[in-house]
Amino acid sequence: MNRRVSVLAAGLALAFAATACGSSDSDDANADTGAWSYVSGDGKTYEADEVPERIIAHAYAAAALMEHGIKPIAVYADGPIKDDVGLQGVDFDGIEVIGETWGKIDVEKAAELKPDLIVGDYWPVEKAYSGVEDGVEEASKRIAELAPIVGPAQGDSIVDLIEGYADLAESLGADVDGGSGADAKAAFESAREAFSEAAAAKPGLTALAVGPYDDTYAVAVPKYAPELLDFQEWGLDVIVPEKPDADFPYWQSLSFENADTYQPDLLLFDDRNYPGNFETLEAQPTASHIKAFAAEQYTEWPAYWLHTYTDYAAQLEELTAAIEKADPNIGS
Template sequence: MHERAASSSRHIPRLNGSALISFGIKPVGIYTDEPVKTDPNLKDLDLTGITVLGEEWGKIDVEKAASLAPDLIVGDWWPAEKAYSGLEEGVDEKSKKLKELAPIVGISQGESIVDLAEGYENLAKSLGAKVDDPKVAANKQRFEAAVTAFKTATAAKPGLTAAAMAPSDENLSIANPKYAPELLDFQRWGLKVINPERPDPSFPYWETISWENADKYQPDLILWDSRVFTPTVNAEYGKKQPTWFKVKAAKAGAAVSWPGYWLHTYGDFAVELEKLTTAISAADENVGN
């Protein structure tokens, strides 16, 4: 891992650290929504010499960030909230002072992960990174092959429906593809991801429903939010919430991890697409009937 690209800028990214580090840009600090050791964006990355400024959503050590004297802060732009990562509604007011330290830039969580990945590649290039590294090209090739395989799998099962879900002990949330670029990509490539009927007005990324109404949607395949997914999570929620198995796909065990809101690179997207393609190929398009 290179220490820093040719640019002399000092950067503090959040969530999208992998997007910059993969191009050889080593930030002086990062802040995340969860412990660094479990953040999928940072898996297998060399974080030596990088200061961790926060490992919980909405909490950033701004004093420590100021001591790093950053020239630039990098964070995703979230359209529904009209804010950059770390400056959304609900974060600690002290954390919002981060915007006083340096200009903030970032790519929008818009209509496609492809656009997001390309955006960060262009940003890295503008900061002096060499984006023609063979590893970058190899990741793109793997991604393109994964998209082709995904399209083939969905074309073979034109009736297959899927719903992206995130459970909690209190309720069940159904993701709204309008604000999830990876879900829009899945739809674009042939997977019929369900659009929830009534997204929450205050936070339209989701439609929140009670466990009593867990069977409101009956997909053939459940896309579990990867932030809570484990191989046994489907069975665990069936024990905690008996209505979970009213969802026919849940009862059939037709569930797979969904990379919710964290993808930033071609390499990561390729890996996740390959997993999803395997699940789609094994799924029964009549489960939800």
């Protein structure tokens, strides 16, 4: 999104500007003038005369802000919130829900709420924020006319994404160095250390992240899955597929006849569709050709939804337990 931002909705109280280059220290700006400034995932600096208060956010972004005490007035989600593995335990009581289907947002309701700011992840591959990507219905994309959209970029690490939301929360007035957010970070750091120790104890162990569905055995490409890049950084050998799909390089799509192309020691199922994707693979005659599956060495992988230290710590603990139990000689 390379346009300069202007606020088009009537009744908005703040005057925003976005610049394509340069940045300013949000803490200094807020302390000296009461103004607000944030360097967003698209590389632009967004500024306002007052700190935004009426925030609409993608549900995952909302969870990240709420870990630091910043509560939005409305959220939009990619599916039913009650069924979303990435939103379990998040208390949206008192928050308006303006969408629970990917690509569909009730912009009319959003406009009635008179937001100061829209918050979501910035996706570098699509060059768009959550809610206005390619494939979203055109009527829903009009949410971008109500207020500026900001948020940290999906990149090489979930930690960077979480810290990006901490920076945004701090710019909005949160105390990110104290309270529940700080406690969650400490718990995460402990879980990360345990994960690294478990991976180091199994130097030959390989893992493969998959999302079987319908007639396709989809293998995740770590380059576009920052949590998988984190696992690699922390010592787990996550297999990189050789031929990502040209039109959507997040995955390499294989037929089930070729599902044994890669032979990991540990199979990681996309937890957004689990156990359905497990059952899809289990029903295939070739499932037994995947040695890790036959040996029952599999677990779930938190695919594309991690936004908080609380969730990351919990997921790392489960993965650590699976690594500790796994035989590193199954796939060889």
